[in-house]
Amino acid sequence: MLAFILRRLMQSVLVLVVVVLLAFTMFRFVGDPVNQIVSLDTPAEQVAEVRKSLGLDDPVPVQIMRYLYHVVQFDFGISYQFRQPVVDLLAERAPATLELALMSSLISLLVGIPMGVYTALRRDGFFARLFQSISLIGVSLPTFLIGILLIYLFAVTLGWLPSFGRGQVVTVYGRWTTGFLTVSGLKALILPSITLGLYQMTLIMRLVRSEMLEVLRADHIKFARARGLTTHSIHFRHALKSTLVPVITIAGLQLGSIIAFAVITETVFQWPGMGALFLKAVQNVDIPIMAAYLMIISALFVSINMIVDLLYAFVDPRLRTTIKN
Amino acid sequence: MAQEKTSGQANTVQESLWSRFRNHDLTYQFLRSPITVVAAVICLVLILSAICAPWLATMNPFDPKQVLLMDANIPPVWIEGGDPRFVFGTDDQGRDLYSAILYGLRVSLAIGAGGVALAAAIGITLGLMAGYFGGRTDAIIMRIADVQLTFPAILIALLVNGIVQALAKGSSRETWAFGVLILSIGLSFWVQYARTIRGSTMIEKNKDYIHAAKLVGQPTVLIMLRHLLPNVIGPTLVILTINMGLAIITEATLSFLGVGLPPTQPSLGTLISIGNKYLFSGDWWIVTFPGVTLAIFVLSINLIGDWLRDALNPRLQ
Numbered sequence: 145m146l147a148f149i150l151r152r153l154m155q156s157v158l159v160l161v162v163v164v165l166l167a168f169t170m171f172r173f174v175g176d177p178v179n180q181i182v183s184l185d186t187p188a189e190q191v192a193e194v195r196k197s198l199g200l201d202d203p204v205p206v207q208i209m210r211y212l213y214h215v216v217q218f219d220f221g222i223s224y225q226f227r228q229p230v231v232d233l234l235a236e237r238a239p240a241t242l243e244l245a246l247m248s249s250l251i252s253l254l255v256g257i258p259m260g261v262y263t264a265l266r267r268d269g270f271f272a273r274l275f276q277s278i279s280l281i282g283v284s285l286p287t288f289l290i291g292i293l294l295i296y297l298f299a300v301t302l303g304w305l306p307s308f309g310r311g312q313v314v315t316v317y318g319r320w321t322t323g324f325l326t327v328s329g330l331k332a333l334i335l336p337s338i339t340l341g342l343y344q345m346t347l348i349m350r351l352v353r354s355e356m357l358e359v360l361r362a363d364h365i366k367f368a369r370a371r372g373l374t375t376h377s378i379h380f381r382h383a384l385k386s387t388l389v390p391v392i393t394i395a396g397l398q399l400g401s402i403i404a405f406a407v408i409t410e411t412v413f414q415w416p417g418m419g420a421l422f423l424k425a426v427q428n429v430d431i432p433i434m435a436a437y438l439m440i441i442s443a444l445f446v447s448i449n450m451i452v453d454l455l456y457a458f459v460d461p462r463l464r465t466t467i468k469n
Numbered sequence: 470m471a472q473e474k475t476s477g478q479a480n481t482v483q484e485s486l487w488s489r490f491r492n493h494d495l496t497y498q499f500l501r502s503p504i505t506v507v508a509a510v511i512c513l514v515l516i517l518s519a520i521c522a523p524w525l526a527t528m529n530p531f532d533p534k535q536v537l538l539m540d541a542n543i544p545p546v547w548i549e550g551g552d553p554r555f556v557f558g559t560d561d562q563g564r565d566l567y568s569a570i571l572y573g574l575r576v577s578l579a580i581g582a583g584g585v586a587l588a589a590a591i592g593i594t595l596g597l598m599a600g601y602f603g604g605r606t607d608a609i610i611m612r613i614a615d616v617q618l619t620f621p622a623i624l625i626a627l628l629v630n631g632i633v634q635a636l637a638k639g640s641s642r643e644t645w646a647f648g649v650l651i652l653s654i655g656l657s658f659w660v661q662y663a664r665t666i667r668g669s670t671m672i673e674k675n676k677d678y679i680h681a682a683k684l685v686g687q688p689t690v691l692i693m694l695r696h697l698l699p700n701v702i703g704p705t706l707v708i709l710t711i712n713m714g715l716a717i718i719t720e721a722t723l724s725f726l727g728v729g730l731p732p733t734q735p736s737l738g739t740l741i742s743i744g745n746k747y748l749f750s751g752d753w754w755i756v757t758f759p760g761v762t763l764a765i766f767v768l769s770i771n772l773i774g775d776w777l778r779d780a781l782n783p784r785l786q
Contacts, residue, residue: 286725295748434628
């Protein structure tokens with residue numbers, strides 16, 4: 145068991161090292177970030193000064209090693225566009241993205257699971273068919289189009305909800321800004337989180353449906369029926385319980401991609417989060433932000449994956465024996 | 470039957486091909502699913518109109534000489550202020566939306582097909598190599614695939630885009646946007662092909678016909694391409710179809726985010742992104758018509774993909 149954990153840990157570290165190296169290599173491909181800062185009529189000495197202050201004059205290996213040294217201390221350098229430390233920029237925007245991601249996951253779980261259970265139990269019912277069709281449309285519609293649709297309907301036409309921004313935010317614990325505590329903050333959260341959560345919701349619905357259908361055919365359910373338990377108890381106490389393990393796993397793994405997909409949603413709703421920052425960095429070739437975002441997202445993905453794998457090993461006895469051998 | 474046989478060699482071949490097609494399981498299942506037939510017809514119509522865009526369009530939206538800024542933001546013809554020259558209205562630069570959608574569809578389709586083809590080429594090559602050679606080659610390729618699979622495609626596409634943009638400093642976006650989009654999509658979607666091909670290659674390579682080919686001294690490349698490939702390529706058809714929808718969505722998303730095609734070469738995503746700016750001033754048509762076209766197209770492709778997956782799945786028959 146310990147060997148398995150160590151091996152899994154080594155693998156994750158290896159992946160992270162590769163990603164960090166990739167992030168460094170991006171530096172070598174940078175065009176000339178100085179051009180982003182200075183204008184055409186800036187004197188040459190000043191340009192050289194800016195170049196030097198950004199450390200772009202040094203040989204490539206030196207730059208890489210310096211970056212590696214700083215990254216370990218969460219120092220991701222200074223953004224070319226904002227002339228501010230990247231870590232501050234990211235920390236400032238992280239609460240917006242995390243709150244959005246949390247809300248979307250909640251919506252996708254709270255709506256997706258009941259819809260999946262319903263479509264599995266009433267397989268040929270009208271609503272089950274309707275949900276199935278809606279889920280296919282949900283997969284086919286690009287996220288940004290759903291966002292535009294919601295904005296047009298609820299913000300432009302009906303005027304119920306704001307179409308951009310976070311509303312009023314409150315600062316708690318020093319740095320963390322939250323929109324959960326004000327009415328306008330909560331209102332602003334509704335449309336973006338639906339947009340972001342819709343795809344995951346359809347995914348979870350389809351997953352719950354197929355898992356549930358499979359479980360309902362299993363022996364322990366047949367036995368429960370033979371014992372004369374009520375249908376309600378069989379469906380919700382026995383079948384749903386064994387369905388939820390893979391669903392929770394997938395939902396956990398999807399948390400990473402929710403944060404990544406936030407790039408699109410944040411752009412549509414002008415949400416001041418990390419994704420919007422990353423997109424701006426891509427558009428303006430702001431390599432420090434791109435690299436930092438890549439590393440943070442990878443660290444997130446890798447750790448979620450690892451935790452899920454380890455949990456599986458603890459939970460599933462079959463896996464435990466294969467690991468031992 | 471006897472009569473047909475006497476009616477000449479070429480005719481017989483044609484007859485049998487047609488009847489083989491008509492009597493095939495897949496054709497039978499296809500005709501039994503009305504939704505799929507409708508989806509296929511829509512797909513066909515859209516693809517044909519994309520290919521024939523220059524003949525169907527009333528103007529060429531890429532040609533600055535034909536575009537007049539005076540005609541900007543005209544509503545569709547059935548709304549007051551509409552102009553009979555522009556059925557679906559015009560966008561902010563005075564382009565006829567109907568023509569722009571046709572050309573945009575063409576661009577989206579070309580990039581989608583190109584991206585998927587590149588992804589399939591990379592994935593199939595790497596999958597064949599991983600499955601056939603095994604050992605270290607396999608380990609390296611599949612490790613890369615594992616790492617990449619944890620990242621959403623859109624993120625990889627954005628990164629590729631940012632890196633190329635940094636590399637291509639100075640040169641205008643128009644010159645490289647098209648190729649970069651295909652590259653981003655190709656690099657984002659290859660893993661699935663590689664995994665599928667690797668799996669079936671590992672089974673197929675131990676069969677007798679491969680051993681026989683090795684015994685008669687056929688070169689490895691030839692064995693892989695001529696003997697192995699035709700026997701393992703089948704399952705990729707479904708992935709190809711489903712990926713096509715995803716690739717078109719990815720292209721549209723990138724263009725919408727402003728890192729895809731520039732407004733001078735509008736794809737459907739670019740048109741939607743232009744329309745999004747005018748949503749609040751009430752010019753809903755600029756975003757609606759390209760959006761609806763994109764949604765219907767991707768939905769039809771996904772319906773066909775779903776049907777194909779079920780039809781080709783031996784467990785469901």
